[in-house]
Amino acid sequence: MRSGLPFEWIAASRFLVEGRMQTISIVAGVSIGVGVIIFMSAALAGMQANLIRRVLSAQAHIVLLPPQEVARPLRAGARGESEAAIVQKPYQRVRGIDQWQKVMRDVAEMPAVVNVSPMASGPVLASRGEATRAVSIMGVDPDLYFRIIALPDKIVSGEARLTSNDIVLGVDLASDLGVVVGDKIRITPNSGTGIDLMITGIVDLGNKGVNQRNTYVALHTAQALLGLVGGVSSVDITVRDVYAAEDVAQAISAATGVEADSWIMTNAQFFSAVNAQVIANTTIRFFVGLAIAFGIAAVLIVSVVQKSKEIGILRAMGASRGQILRVFLLQGAVLGLVGSFAGSSLGGAAIWLWQVLVRNPDGTPLFPMEQDPRLFAGAAVLATLTGLVAAVAPALRGARLDPVVAIRA
Amino acid sequence: MPEAVLLLEGVKKSYGVGTPAEAEVLHGIDFSLGKGDFCALMGPSGSGKSTLLNLIGLLDRPSSGRLSIDGRETSGLDDRALTALRGHHIGFVFQYHHLLPAFTALENVMMPMVLDRGRPNEAMRARAEELLRTMGLTEWREHLATNMSGGQQQRVAVARALAMNPSLLLADEPTGNLDTKAAQVVFDLMKEVNREHGTTVLLVTHNHELAAQCARTIELVDGRIVSDRRASAPAAPATA
Ligand SMILES: Nc1ncnc2c1ncn2[C@@H]1O[C@H](COP(=O)(O)OP(=O)(O)OP(=O)(O)O)[C@@H](O)[C@H]1O
Numbered sequence A: 001m002r003s004g005l006p007f008e009w010i011a012a013s014r015f016l017v018e019g020r021m022q023t024i025s026i027v028a029g030v031s032i033g034v035g036v037i038i039f040m041s042a043a044l045a046g047m048q049a050n051l052i053r054r055v056l057s058a059q060a061h062i063v064l065l066p067p068q069e070v071a072r073p074l075r076a077g078a079r080g081e082s083e084a085a086i087v088q089k090p091y092q093r094v095r096g097i098d099q100w101q102k103v104m105r106d107v108a109e110m111p112a113v114v115n116v117s118p119m120a121s122g123p124v125l126a127s128r129g130e131a132t133r134a135v136s137i138m139g140v141d142p143d144l145y146f147r148i149i150a151l152p153d154k155i156v157s158g159e160a161r162l163t164s165n166d167i168v169l170g171v172d173l174a175s176d177l178g179v180v181v182g183d184k185i186r187i188t189p190n191s192g193t194g195i196d197l198m199i200t201g202i203v204d205l206g207n208k209g210v211n212q213r214n215t216y217v218a219l220h221t222a223q224a225l226l227g228l229v230g231g232v233s234s235v236d237i238t239v240r241d242v243y244a245a246e247d248v249a250q251a252i253s254a255a256t257g258v259e260a261d262s263w264i265m266t267n268a269q270f271f272s273a274v275n276a277q278v279i280a281n282t283t284i285r286f287f288v289g290l291a292i293a294f295g296i297a298a299v300l301i302v303s304v305v306q307k308s309k310e311i312g313i314l315r316a317m318g319a320s321r322g323q324i325l326r327v328f329l330l331q332g333a334v335l336g337l338v339g340s341f342a343g344s345s346l347g348g349a350a351i352w353l354w355q356v357l358v359r360n361p362d363g364t365p366l367f368p369m370e371q372d373p374r375l376f377a378g379a380a381v382l383a384t385l386t387g388l389v390a391a392v393a394p395a396l397r398g399a400r401l402d403p404v405v406a407i408r409a
Numbered sequence B: 001m002p003e004a005v006l007l008l009e010g011v012k013k014s015y016g017v018g019t020p021a022e023a024e025v026l027h028g029i030d031f032s033l034g035k036g037d038f039c040a041l042m043g044p045s046g047s048g049k050s051t052l053l054n055l056i057g058l059l060d061r062p063s064s065g066r067l068s069i070d071g072r073e074t075s076g077l078d079d080r081a082l083t084a085l086r087g088h089h090i091g092f093v094f095q096y097h098h099l100l101p102a103f104t105a106l107e108n109v110m111m112p113m114v115l116d117r118g119r120p121n122e123a124m125r126a127r128a129e130e131l132l133r134t135m136g137l138t139e140w141r142e143h144l145a146t147n148m149s150g151g152q153q154q155r156v157a158v159a160r161a162l163a164m165n166p167s168l169l170l171a172d173e174p175t176g177n178l179d180t181k182a183a184q185v186v187f188d189l190m191k192e193v194n195r196e197h198g199t200t201v202l203l204v205t206h207n208h209e210l211a212a213q214c215a216r217t218i219e220l221v222d223g224r225i226v227s228d229r230r231a232s233a234p235a236a237p238a239t240a
């Protein structure tokens, strides 16, 4: 008995050491539970972060659009309905955003907004010799646009140079047309005459459909091709907090009257999948926590029964009910805490093993797991609280034990 | 007249109150013990000796009657007050299950002081070592209780009962499962404490030789006191 240590600590630790097998078993049980929770949460967080990173590397957080000519599906209607259906846009002509310079300036001044970049885009035909493809032409100001979509990082050959007569296109389109960097292709709008542009770069945007469809040119080149002189068809925006994009989009809509679509809206299906995972994870956590709580409670109930003589003796020596109560509450908390430490190491080891063993064919990790220290701290706090709560019933039972009966037993 | 260390007036105890098995075990007990009394409590098995001792030790409450310890009437006290009174005024020695197996002899003796103050300190350790020394157990102080003989364990239990310097020492057949020699050693230690510190002792025993060495003997039969004798002078230890 170290001087100065409270009686409750001394008795709780002695009882735990005395019941060695029980203590080891329940700590093992708690640590497996905590390990599973930590591994699962890290895997889920890593997967989500990875998916979001992928989605956002090829997409602006918010896109401003002119009012639509064709009615869009009414969002206010059936909630939870899939919105993945591609809404057919009118092909007749490309419409611009009214007073886009003012709108862009207003938006750029909002504190939540990081970058803005105007774009003139529309459908055109790309042809090289006999081969012709319907593609989408995107006229951008490279200085602004590359801050939102890092095209230079996605270059597979050539460079992301966009002067008046340059064009950058997706890898699949390049192979469909059989062109390489340095070749010329003809771009023909729906109305009007086509022009020849030189391919300066070929990019991989990470998605075959996009790689077959996207071509990038200078803003004024697209404006001339699409009959949008001085106008833009959309404005791309990035924001500080990607999860707040929808709120920012609504604020922009309210302030400017322009339609603003956030990546959260346009990826509604993706988000409902993420939500389903979060719900599944929470459910599993809850039930693992419950199993831990019942395990600790069971061990402590047995311990109270086994220790009833000692409890009686302690009471006869002047121990108060409160002291007995705290001895067992403390044991529950300690079991939870020690179990969570062991479980954190277990979970950490599992995460490390996963990163080392489960890899893509090219040897990179399948996805990076998030080893958030807050996850470990949270698990320790929660497991300790769970142990404490689980100990309430056994501790009350111990505290209420009739010392006469306990000693007689 | 000095205040009684222990005073019982019309103490009754029933078990199973409100059930068909309700039975009155003690039928109105009156007696008192003064400071320095050394009293044996005898009687056939089932006569209510342990029941009475548990009431006096404030581990249980009488069904009716009054019980005072060091002048404090106990019937109106709540559990907290009873615990405090028990801790400061009463020392217990039991027949079985006497020591805490997870603790050493020294720690067992320190325990009543630790419980009282909430945490151990060096003064408690010193007092426990002194008590173990008087019990002749200095070299056993770091042993776990379970590794000691019955007689040694019971001497540790006596030392522990004396830790808080109680005015009343209660012992329920403390020598019941010891051989004659070990029993006499434990008994003599209790007598020494009684003589040197004036501790009042109430001792339940079936052993007539030991009872004969007590200044006073109360006999209980079927929950009633049938005799209360005082020896004019303590008898000398009987030779077997
Ligand atoms: N908790 C209880 N519930 C019901 N009856 C009880 C209880 N405790 C004791 N008794 C009864 O009370 C009577 C007295 O018991 P007690 O243990 O006080 O006797 P004792 O004199 O100490 O006997 P012994 O010498 O065998 O230890 C017995 O008839 C016993 O059966």
Ligand SMILES: [Mg+2]
Residues within 6 Å of the ligand: B049, B050, B051, B172
């Ligand atoms: Mg008895």
